[in-house]
Amino acid sequence: MDIAAWLHGLGLQQYEQAFYDNAIDSAILPELTADDLKDLGVSLVGHRRKLLAAIAALRSEDSSRHPAPDKRVPAAERRQVTVMFCDVVDSTALSTRLDPEDLREVLGAYQQCVAETIGRHDGFVARYMGDGVLAYFGYPQAHEDGAERAVRAGLAQIEAVRHLQTRERLQIRIGIGTGLVVVGGLPGIGETQEWDIAGETPNLAARLQALAEPNTVVIDPRTRRLVGNLFEYRDLGAVPLKGFAEPVHAYEVLRPSVMESRFEALRPAELTPLVGREEELELLGRQWVQAKAGTGRVVLISAEPGIGKSRLVEAFRDTVEGELHTRLRYFCSPHHQDSALYPFIGQLERAAGFKRDDPPSVRVDKLEALLAPNAPSDRDVPLLAELLSLPLDNRYPALDFTPQGRKEKTFEALLRQFAGLARRQPLLMIFEDLHWADPTSRELLDLTVEHIASMPVLLVATFRPEFQPPWMGQPHVATLFLDHLGREESGALVRGIIGTAATLSSEIVDEIVERTDGVPLFLEEVTKAVIETAISGADRGKAAVSSVPASSPTVPATLHASLMARLDRLGSTAKEVLQLGAAIGRDFSYELLAAVGQWTDWELRSALGRLVAAGLVFQREMPPRASFLFKHALVQDIAYSMLLLGLRRSLHGQIAHVLEEQFPDVMQGRPETWLTTSLRRVSSRKRSAIGALRAANPWQSRVSLRRSCN
Numbered sequence: 001m002d003i004a005a006w007l008h009g010l011g012l013q014q015y016e017q018a019f020y021d022n023a024i025d026s027a028i029l030p031e032l033t034a035d036d037l038k039d040l041g042v043s044l045v046g047h048r049r050k051l052l053a054a055i056a057a058l059r060s061e062d063s064s065r066h067p068a069p070d071k072r073v074p075a076a077e078r079r080q081v082t083v084m085f086c087d088v089v090d091s092t093a094l095s096t097r098l099d100p101e102d103l104r105e106v107l108g109a110y111q112q113c114v115a116e117t118i119g120r121h122d123g124f125v126a127r128y129m130g131d132g133v134l135a136y137f138g139y140p141q142a143h144e145d146g147a148e149r150a151v152r153a154g155l156a157q158i159e160a161v162r163h164l165q166t167r168e169r170l171q172i173r174i175g176i177g178t179g180l181v182v183v184g185g186l187p188g189i190g191e192t193q194e195w196d197i198a199g200e201t202p203n204l205a206a207r208l209q210a211l212a213e214p215n216t217v218v219i220d221p222r223t224r225r226l227v228g229n230l231f232e233y234r235d236l237g238a239v240p241l242k243g244f245a246e247p248v249h250a251y252e253v254l255r256p257s258v259m260e261s262r263f264e265a266l267r268p269a270e271l272t273p274l275v276g277r278e279e280e281l282e283l284l285g286r287q288w289v290q291a292k293a294g295t296g297r298v299v300l301i302s303a304e305p306g307i308g309k310s311r312l313v314e315a316f317r318d319t320v321e322g323e324l325h326t327r328l329r330y331f332c333s334p335h336h337q338d339s340a341l342y343p344f345i346g347q348l349e350r351a352a353g354f355k356r357d358d359p360p361s362v363r364v365d366k367l368e369a370l371l372a373p374n375a376p377s378d379r380d381v382p383l384l385a386e387l388l389s390l391p392l393d394n395r396y397p398a399l400d401f402t403p404q405g406r407k408e409k410t411f412e413a414l415l416r417q418f419a420g421l422a423r424r425q426p427l428l429m430i431f432e433d434l435h436w437a438d439p440t441s442r443e444l445l446d447l448t449v450e451h452i453a454s455m456p457v458l459l460v461a462t463f464r465p466e467f468q469p470p471w472m473g474q475p476h477v478a479t480l481f482l483d484h485l486g487r488e489e490s491g492a493l494v495r496g497i498i499g500t501a502a503t504l505s506s507e508i509v510d511e512i513v514e515r516t517d518g519v520p521l522f523l524e525e526v527t528k529a530v531i532e533t534a535i536s537g538a539d540r541g542k543a544a545v546s547s548v549p550a551s552s553p554t555v556p557a558t559l560h561a562s563l564m565a566r567l568d569r570l571g572s573t574a575k576e577v578l579q580l581g582a583a584i585g586r587d588f589s590y591e592l593l594a595a596v597g598q599w600t601d602w603e604l605r606s607a608l609g610r611l612v613a614a615g616l617v618f619q620r621e622m623p624p625r626a627s628f629l630f631k632h633a634l635v636q637d638i639a640y641s642m643l644l645l646g647l648r649r650s651l652h653g654q655i656a657h658v659l660e661e662q663f664p665d666v667m668q669g670r671p672e673t674w675l676t677t678s679l680r681r682v683s684s685r686k687r688s689a690i691g692a693l694r695a696a697n698p699w700q701s702r703v704s705l706r707r708s709c710n
Contacts, residue, residue: 002606003029005613009605010054011622012047015040030058057602076184077642080560081138081197082150082176082223084123085205086114086157088131089171089214098167106166107131113160114172121153121335126197134202139183144305144562145334147226150176151253152335154217162215175209177201177220178557182644200244207241208250217253222557224251228266232257260350261331261432263310272524273496274315276489277308280480284316287478288458292325292426296452296476300469301462303482304615305562306521309462312482313430316460325426328418332436340440343431344414345388360391374420380413411444415451427457434463446470449477484518493520497527515633522634525556555637563638570614573599574607575639578616582640583651586633590626595658596651 003024004016018040024032032055037048088094088110095103111133115125118135122143127134137153138146154174161172181199204220212218218236219227232254238247259265274281280301287297303309317327328351330343339345352366367388368381382396387410401409421427429452431437431445445461449471452459463469471477485493490513512530516522555563567575580597581588594604608628611617616635617628630636643651 002610005609006054006602006606008609008613009602009607009623010050012051015042015047018042030055054602054605057600076182076644077139078180078182078644079139079142079564079642080178080557081136081181081183081201082147082178082226083181083197083201083205084118084133084135084137084150084154085175085202085209086133086135086154087173087209089173091131094131094168102167106168106170109164109166110161110170110172113164114157117157117160118153121149121156123149123153136183136197138561138564139197140568142561142564142568144565146561146565147176147178147223148230149335151217151219151223151227151231152256155253155255158215158217171214173209173212173214174217175205175207175212175219176217176223177204177208178222178226179204179220203243204241204248207243208248211236211239211241211250212252219251219253221249221251226557226561229257229259230262230265231255258356260329260346261310262333263314263432271311271314272520273493274308274311275493275496275520276485277312277315277482280312280482281316281319283478283480284312284460285319288316288320288428291428291458292456294454294456296455296457296459298449298452298459298461298471298474298477300472300477300479301460301482302465302467302479303462304519305464306519307482307484308520309482310432311520313432313460313462317428317430320428323426325428326421326424327428327430328421330429330431332431332433332438332441334436337436337438340438341387341410341444342438343441344444348384348388361393363388364390364392364395371417373424374417376413376416376420379409380416383410383413386410407440411447414444415447418448418451418457419455422452422455422457425456427455429457429459431459431461434461434469435467449474452476485520485523486518487513490516490518490523493523494527497524498531515637517632517634519632522559522632525558526634529556555634555641559634560638563632563635564642566614566616566635567639567642570610570616571607573603574610577604577607578611578635578639579643580651581617581628581630582636583643583648584655586636587627587629590623590628592655592658592663594624595662596654 003019003026004013006029007013007016007019022040024040032051034048034052037051042048042051088107094106098106107130110131111128114133118125118133122137122141124136124140125133126136135150135153137143137150143149154176157174158172161170164170179199179201181197181201183197208218208220224233234252234254236250236252239250240247257265284299287299291297301309301312328347330347332343336342348367348370352363352370354363354366358366364381364385367385367390371380371384378396379399382392382399383406385392385396386399386406399406418427418429429448434442434445437445449459453476461469472479491509494509494512508530512523512526516526567578570578577593577597577599580593584592584596590604590608593608594601597604599607605623608617608619608623608626611628612619615631617630620627620629640648
C-alpha cells in the first residue's frame with residue numbers, strides 16, 4: 001500500500017514525512033489509535049477524526065475480504081504490442097535424427113535460453129509451441145522502448161543459441177511485428193485459460209519468421225519506424241505474405257548501429273524548428289562565454305520526456321560550431337544502467353576512432369595515439385585499455401591494484417584526459433540522459449563537476465525530473481527547467497513542421513495544439529500523423545490536409561508505448577479509475593467517479609492520489625467535491641483506447657444513467673456537457689442521431705441517448 005498516496009487522497013499529505021519517520025507501513029496503519037496520531041504530530045482534532053475514519057474503513061475492508069485466491073480471467077485490453085515469433089530451423093529433420101528423449105533435452109535447453117534472453121529485455125513469453133516461442137513486448141508491462149527491446153532481444157537470442165551447448169548445433173529464425181491487438185486472458189474452461197492475443201500482428205510476426213534466413217531477425221515497417229536508426233538493416237523490399245492482401249515491406253536487422261545519439265537515431269535527419277527556447281539558448285551562450293574565459297560552468301537541463309532537452313542541446317551545438325573548441329559527448333542508455341562507466345567507454349571508443357573490424361592491436365595503437373597529447377602517466381594506457389577490454393600482449397607491465405584502487409586510478413586517468421584537452425582549447429562536455437547513468441559514472445561525474453570549476457570547460461547535462469543531481473546549488477552550477485510551450489509557440493511549431501508541403505486550417509492547428517498541451521514531441525508526431533492520413537488518400541494535394549480531423553482517437557505509434565508505460569506503472573485500480581475518467585471526458589468529478597465506479601472510498605481516494613502524484617491529472621479542491629483534469633489529452637486518448645468496444649458502450653450507458661438519476665442539477669444547468677464528454681466517441685451514425693434528437697428536444701434526447709448506449 002502506498003501510504004503517501006493514501007494521505008494525499010485524504011488531503012493530509014503534510015503528515016507524509018511524520019508517517020515515514022515513524023516507519024508507518026500498510027501493516028501498522030490499520031492499528032493506529034488516536035493517541036498514536038497525537039504522537040505523530042496530528043494536533044488538529046478534525047485531521048485526527050478524518051484519519052481515524054479512513055483507518056476504520058481500512059479495517060472494515062480487510063475483514064470483508066474473501067480469502068480464496070482470485071481466479072478471474074485477466075481483463076482484456078486494446079493496446080499496441082510488439083510480437084516476437086522465434087522458431088528452430090529444420091526442426092523436423094532434427095526430430096528424425098534424435099531420440100525423442102534427446103530431442104526433448106535439446107528443445108528444453110533452447111526454450112530456457114530463449115526465455116532467459118527475452119526476460120532480460122523485459123519481454124513476456126506467452127506460449128511455447130514445440131520448437132516455436134511466442135513473446136510479447138509491451139504487455140503485460142509497457143515500456144517506452146518496447147520495439148527496441150524486442151529487436152535487441154532477437155539479436156541476443158541468435159548469439160545465445162549459437163553458443164548453446166547441446167547435442168546439435170541449432171539455428172533459429174525470428175520475426176517481429178508491432179500493431180494494435182486485443183490482449184489478455186482468453187476465456188476457457190477451468191485450467192484451459194491462457195494468456196493470448198487477438199489481431200493480425202501475431203500472424204504477421206509468424207509470417208516474417210518464416211521469411212527470415214537462418215540466424216536472422218526480420219521486422220515489419222511499423223517496428224522499423226519505432227526503432228529508427230538504432231540498428232543497421234538490409235531492405236528486403238515489399239514481400240508477399242500468405243493471408244495478407246498487400247505485400248509487406250520487410251527489413252532484416254543486421255546489428256546495432258554505431259550512431260552516437262539516441263536522439264539522432266530516433267529522429268529524422270531534418271530536425272523540426274526550435275520554437276520558444278530563446279531565453280534558454282541565451283543562458284547557455286552566457287555560460288559558454290564564462291567557461292571560455294577559464295571559469296568552468298555546469299548547466300543542468302531538466303524536463304519531462306518529449307519537452308525538447310536534446311533538441312535544445314543540438315541547437316546550442318550549432319551556435320558554437322564555428323568556434324575553436326573540443327567537444328566530448330556522452331550517452332547513457334536504458335539498456336546499460338548496470339554497465340560501469342558505459343558512457344565514458346563509448347566516448348573513448350568514438351574519440352579513438354575504433355572501427356568494427358579493427359583487431360585488438362590496432363585499437364591499442366589508436367588508444368595510445370589518443371592519449372599521447374594529454375601527458376598521460378605510465379599507467380593511463382593500461383588502465384584505459386583494461387576499461388575498454390583490450391588485451392595488451394605484454395606491451396605494459398601488469399597492473400596490481402585492488403578493485404577499489406583500480407577504480408580510483410581509472411578515474412584519475414580520465415580526469416587527466418579532461419584537463420589535458422582543456423589546456424589546449426575550451427572544452428564542451430555534453431552528457432545526455434543522466435537518469436540512465438550507472439552508479440560508477442555518477443561517481444566520476446561528481447569528481448568531474450568538482451574539478452572543472454577552475455578550467456575552461458562547460459558541462460551540459462540533460463535528465464528527467466525523477467533524477468536529482470547532487471550538484472544543484474553549487475556556485476558554478478546552473479539549472480534549466482524546460483516547460484511546455486505556450487499556445488502561440490505550439491501553433492508556430494505545427495506550422496513549421498507543415499512547411500510549404502501542405503496547408504493546414506486554423507481549426508486543425510488549434511485542435512492539434514489543444515490535444516498536445518505544448519509538448520514538442522507530441523506536437524510533432526500528431527502533426528505528422530495528420531499529414532500522413534491526408535496523403536494516404538487519393539487526393540495528395542495541399543487541400544486534403546485541411547479536412548483531416550486532428551481528434552482521431554488513434555495515438556501515433558511513436559507515442560503509444562511511452563504513454564502506455566506511464567499508465568501500466570499506476571497499478572490496476574488507478575488505471576481503471578483513469579479509464580473511467582477518460583470515458584467521462586477531459587475533466588471529471590470525484591462524485592461522478594464514485595457514483596459510476598465500484599470502488600470503496602479509500603480505494604478511489606488512493607487511486608486518485610496516485611494519478612495526481614504521477615502527474616497525469618490535475619486536482620481542484622478536495623474529495624468529495626474534488627474535480628480532476630487530464631494533464632495531456634493524449635493520455636486521455638490512450639486510457640480510453642485500451643477499453644474494449646463493448647466496455648466503452650457499457651461505461652457510457654452507466655455514465656448517462658447516473659447523470660440523469662443522481663445529478664439532475666448538472667443535467668438542467670449544462671445538458672451539453674455530458675452529451676459531448678460521455679459520448680463524444682460513439683460512431684458517426686449514432687452521433688448524427690444524437691444531434692437530431694438534441695436539436696428537436698434536448699431534454700427528451702437524454703433518455704433516448706442513454707438507451708442507444710446500452
